[in-house]
Amino acid sequence: MRYRVEDVRCEYQRNPVGLDVKKPRFSWKVWSDDRNIMQAAYQVQVSDNSLHFSDIVWDTGKMETDQSVHVEYAGPELHSRTRYYYRVRVWIDRSLVSEWSEVNCWETGLLSEENWSARWITGDVARNDANQDACLMLRSKFSLKGNVKRARLYATALGLYELYLNGRRVGDWHFTPGWTSYNKRLQYQTYDVTELLHADMNAIGALIGGGWYKGNLAYRDQRNIYGNESALMCQLHITYADDTEEMILSDEHWRSATGPIIMSEIYHGETYDARLEKNGWNLADFNDADWSGIRVVDHSYETLIAQENMPTRIIQEIKPVSLIQTPLGETVLDIGQNMVGWMHFRVSGERGRRITLQHAEVLDQNGNFYMGNLRSAKQTINYVLKGGEEEEFEPRFSFQGFRYVKVEGWPGDLDLSTFTAKVIHTDNEITGMFECSDQMINKLQQNIVWGQKGNFLDVPTDCPQRDERLGWTGDAHVFMRTASYNMNTALFFTKWLRDLKADQLPNGGVPHVIPHVLRAEDHSSSAWGDAAVICPWTLYLCYGDRRILEQQYDSMKAWVEYIRYQGENEYLWNTGFHFGDWLGLDAKENSYEGATPKDLIATIFYAYSTHLLKETAMVLNRSEDAAKYEQLHQHIMDEFNNVFISPNGRLISNTQTAHVLALMFDVVKVKDRQRVADALAQLIIENNVHLTTGFVGTPYLCHVLSRFGYDHLAYQLVFQKEFPSWLYAITKGATTIWEHWDGIKEDGSFWSDDMNSFNHYAYGAVGDWLYRTVAGIDTATSQPGYKHIIINPTFGSELNWVKASYESLYGTIRSEWSKQENGMEINIAIPPNTTAQVIFKGINRVEQLEEGGSILPIMGGLLSWDCCEDHVALHLGSGNYSFRYKGDD
Template sequence: MLTVQQLRTEYKENPLGLDTLHPRISWQLHSEERDVMQQAYEIQVSTEPGFGHLLWTSDKVDSDQSNHVELKELRVQSRQRYYVHVRVWDTQNRVSEWSDAAFWEMGLLEAQDWKAEWISAPLSKLDTEAEQGPLLRRSFKVARPLTRARIYATSLGLYELELNSSRVGDTYLTPGWTSYDHRLQVQTYDVKEMLAVGENAVGSWLGNGWFKGNLGWEQRKHIYGNRTALLLQLHLTYEDGEEELVVTDQHWKAAKGPILMSELYHGETYDARLELPGFSKAEYDDHTWVGAEIITHSKDILVAQENVPVRRIEEIKAQSLFTTPAGETVIDFGQNMVGWVRFGVEGEQGREVKLRHAEVLDAEGNFYTDNLRNAKQTVTYILKGGGRESFEPRFTFQGFRYVQLIGFTGNLSLEDFTGVVLHSDMEPTGSFTCSDPLINQLQHNILWGQKGNFVDVPTDCPQRDERLGWTGDAQMFIRTSAYLMNVAPFFTKWLKDLSADQLDHGGVPFVIPNVLGEDQHSSAAWGDAAVICPWVIYQCYGDTRILEQQYPSMQNWVEYVRKQGDNEWLWNTGFHFGDWLGLDSKPDSYVGATDRDLIATAFYAYSVMLLRKTAEVLGHTGDAAQYSELYGRIKGAFNEEFVTPSGRLSVPTQTACVLALMFELVEEPARTRTVAKLLELLEESKHHLTTGFVGTPYLNLLLSQAGHHDAAYKLLLQTDYPSWLYQVTKGATTIWEHWDGIKEDGSFWSKDMNSFNHYAYGAVGDWLYRYVAGIELDEAFPGYKKFRIEPHPGGGLTSARGELESRYGRIISEWKLNTGHMEWLVSIPPNSSATVCLPQAALTDVLESGLPLEQSVGVHFFEQLENAVRVELGSGEYVFRYSLIA
């Protein structure tokens, strides 16, 4: 039976508050049969859930497209809800039933739709330097029964809403971090069930957040503004169709709240004695409160929530409680995590307790915070007394595994402390396991690095006084991240901020949103995120729109680079981070030995290559021809500058070899010599890497692309320094910033830059999924419409399993080696197909579900290759078994 499932609008399930004028619908097919392909579809849209009156219909469209079908002809209106359902025909002309109805709802589409005013606590109550957070409230009346109630809200700073003493929504750190001068996200809440006929009240907490709070290692504050403020509009729709508005205006009141200090880096100080219980109830007596002040701030910058919001994703139980040699009382949560601790405490009024957060213990087993630099990561709670109290922060987050308890007395129980994991609520999509427990722990560490650093923006680290959206780190890890989670909305939002903060001449700031200043921009491999990230999202999700939206930014970056120096085909000017933290660096240097001009020119070429491909996808044939020629010129200049006449690369480092090969900058005989040189360098290092941030993400990929899978496995499986598994053997539960963040003797690499949750080197996950599990994109069919599965067993592994929830459904590749035999489960979702390569297979020996290939349903083609069998498969689940040939 053919069914249509998983209807999504702009990647989301039944989203509220969209401002996309031409929404895109996606769906998945489900069938127990093999070789199922969609032949046609029909979409219907209505403002009624029963589709009694059709607003728009596609009629039957002959197409196999089920991903990002744009509703071009539909004209949407502010605040309107639209219901959609889909039916499809397969290639045997069988038609499905209509899918279950899904919906989306538009938000406020125009600035003039906003009747609310920005309001803030008056300066007489809380001046611009005050650390204490304000509360805002107002009462209002619901005259009669409602059919709908929506809140549209945003803030300068962070906000949290209450209605009738209940928290509104389940999102945190709203409205998120964007380029606040250009873009500010609005959240939409369905609050009908929270309201009652009669008197009601709405209240808000405000915090400094990224807008007003401390950002960066120079301890700058007020980067975007010096006052927190709220903008809120509540639309009440009565059963008789009449509407009423409750808006932020002069009728609101303000008071000082119990949050004495709240900073993203430093933590939160909360005085429970200052609580104002019930302040968001209608009957609350607010006669001591003062009138809120209306302030001037733009509404033209307002956009709907684009990425998935930050939520509490899971909870971690405290693992152990111990006393350090220095006498500190410490809890170990067993996992380097990001979020906060919810705790219970009992004591007399006015007693102060503190929680300090850290990632690691030092060599003696004492609590270690030097690597936090200026970040305090401290939560302080002042008891109100009178019984058991519970607390967790609102407007901060910490990166930690260990928590030091200060001021707690009596018998402490682990049950009183719970770790709350906080990150952007991205849908998990991929997993990987194998027969080696150390590699499985590495995969765990990669995943938790993503969890901890995808908190509304892709941060470099979640613990010290930084936590910034470094562009280089993001582009290095994006392909890996797109396997583990659906990161398309996350990066769509971040890339729009990149465009907003991109400088007039096309340069790209080191961090997005940019808080470092206009002179901090445009390093090779960092600024190239402007081109690499949109291309990866397009490839992984079949999202052409992100290329359309980002194309001007991509072009501006390439043209900026083109104008540097006196040779438009080489990039040999300006500041570059180089192969950051490369192990072949000089003493007391963070920069690896690879020539920075080589790195810059290589990434220049790579961005031009991707821009040419983007132009082809978008139909910009003139641009495509221009950038094809430019790539050729750059490649020629690269060879003149960095390759000797005999074909030897003039920069003999692992990273130089990797970039020259990965970005296709050398042809034969230079290519063969460069591969040989890379293998020679690996031999010299006894199969250890010397690469930094630039070379490491591509190292194993390049080795496998060049056919040297054994060398890639040798690199992966090293357990001594420097290697991925060295960190695992030292107890890491996330990826480190430095290969030797903790040295063999337990000492630390440094105090200044030593994060133990820094995801960049986790990019090796990309190789695990694409080569060990073997799940690989086909560039010509983005979004896994058609893909390749070709595992490469090796390294002593006896099994591996990779899963990926693609836009079409779940892809599985699970292989097992057993006494010279290969057993391999492959699953291909409906409406997609795959080329499958069976390694070390002889065609005459291959069975699928016990049958020869010619008798197997869903097998379209097969052939013997030199040392493998290639099979073209339709959708379905297949089980291959054969004897391995040498």
């Protein structure tokens, strides 16, 4: 038997630096090429000073359990700024023990506010500089006292920052410190800068932009939401070879100036005048005598937290695919992909020449450059040449959502090779893959992923191009399960949910967007506010993360109680503002709100959140709450059936969304469910097999159809090419998911200028159905995080084969099926330390199956089986399997 421990992680990360988690958790994977491999025990050792574990601070001993995910550190209290080494070994049975894993480590950050000695500083130049939009440049220099063993730089800002040591950029993260509820939670970052220090004099420099903190934000032309001046705080901890330490701090001795970045805004772009560059400004020998002093800013340390999610980085680069001369004579680059990030370019020209780049998603029906759907967002880069040798530029504190770039002022002929589009998003690990025999469905999956890339830039935004780019709660909750197949979103959503909890109202209401930057009254719509409950539960399902439920439980409970005390009937939600089935196609003319009654939608989500709260209480062993919310849920169900369902079992609302939600969340009595499902199918068929659902109904539509025996109808909807459909946008050239089903109409005109994003992931939630139903990869709720896996593929006449995989915390899960001349072939992979139930539809005898050329009862890895009227279910241990349906003779 061969096996080993691999991919050992701490808090989902490999060797993280700067954690402030006081009880971090460890996870690992067991690798083996044998079948039915289960961990019988583990041992974790932690050392604080040695790769050789000569000084162990915590040793679990042999723990007889199959737990290999989220094993919590339970040793002595951790110290700030300390590197801890750890290793793991496992037993497969009571006698077979693995080798130790490779030694991994994590390093703590500053675990309390008392660890901060630096001062918040801002430029004194603001007093004299008429351009208040210019980005600040801050610098200081220092000398070393000996040979350096280790150096860590801890930094944050009110605004956005970039740091430099001796002319070299510190790290490769962008848009730091990220966007949080700044007044309550402000992240700092930790950098290993040991290799950047010089033996003699050193210089540290910083660029500071307004960003989300004080720049233009939200669509009401708001500014200075969190504060009216940018500031930096950083401290450099140097450990010398003799173990003495020194700190270099941001303080009153620094110097400040403004430079070439004379404007930088999230929405509007950046203006850079290269003539104002201060060459060598971040080097030790730079003469800063004409720079101004700084001002110390009075700002708290209490809100500081270490970086929580994965950083935002430049993830890939794309070269433009063509150069277009539009009918209006515009010079336009086509990147070939609607993306988020910025353009890098190289140029030579005379001093003072201004080059302007404008960014847009689409061309209009005449082929001209179109920016109407950006509303007030300018998405414009201005660059003024300094002249002389070739210059190169890319923005720093502004990102654009675009496929097309209009170029003005370019000197001479434009060469495509001088331009590179840089794709920027949160560096979440890619975990999912889905492909099939239909290229348009593959394109749909690609578009879903690109929509996720573009809108997962530190927060889950609704769109990345217009004057919005906000963390809409409803959009996040409907797309979250799809997102968590495509990428590891555990840390991404953990951070965002902590901001949701921080911004939640005292009465339990939940703002429409997180972080909350809209009006005080903009909160607590059904399906949007329900993200407070649905999102933590989804994280728990996908990653088995019990801690997220513990941390968010009070928030979840507060939301349900908020609903409960709205209006006069505590079992119905029929008061307050609701978005309803936003952008439903059955909306009245000139309305964004679908025809489904809002109180019906609100009461269904009230029931669903209450149910999930009860389930959460059970997971957390809060039995009194579990009983309380089970009873509340039953009362809501009863009231729903009294008010919204007729005595003969029909919904009072004859919309697709009403039927979808009532079935998805089981508010219809069991005896009436199939009748309601049949009615939904009839509504779709009567609409020529087209959907009418909006943001609330669409994510669940195909799931409901498949659940109630209408797989073929779900397939027909997904394969539909005519408007409205998922594939209609692809026929119009879409490379991301649209906000509107008809963002571009058949004649090439637009739905509207007002609200027409061409990169808006909500309808991409159909990706969940592709993974979970078509490929059939799911997790059992009773053993979440794919500890017990469900493989239940659904075959459609439209496809000949499907290949899908998901990289779980236990390892790779794979489900592949293909149609053969005499039946089906299904290949699956189940990672070690898990089990799976594999369901084969359309057969009812185990003799109809063979695996690897063997008859089923003698195959390795088979734990048990069950034959039903319309399927065979196998209970399998880990391993790779290749099944064939033998078919009837």
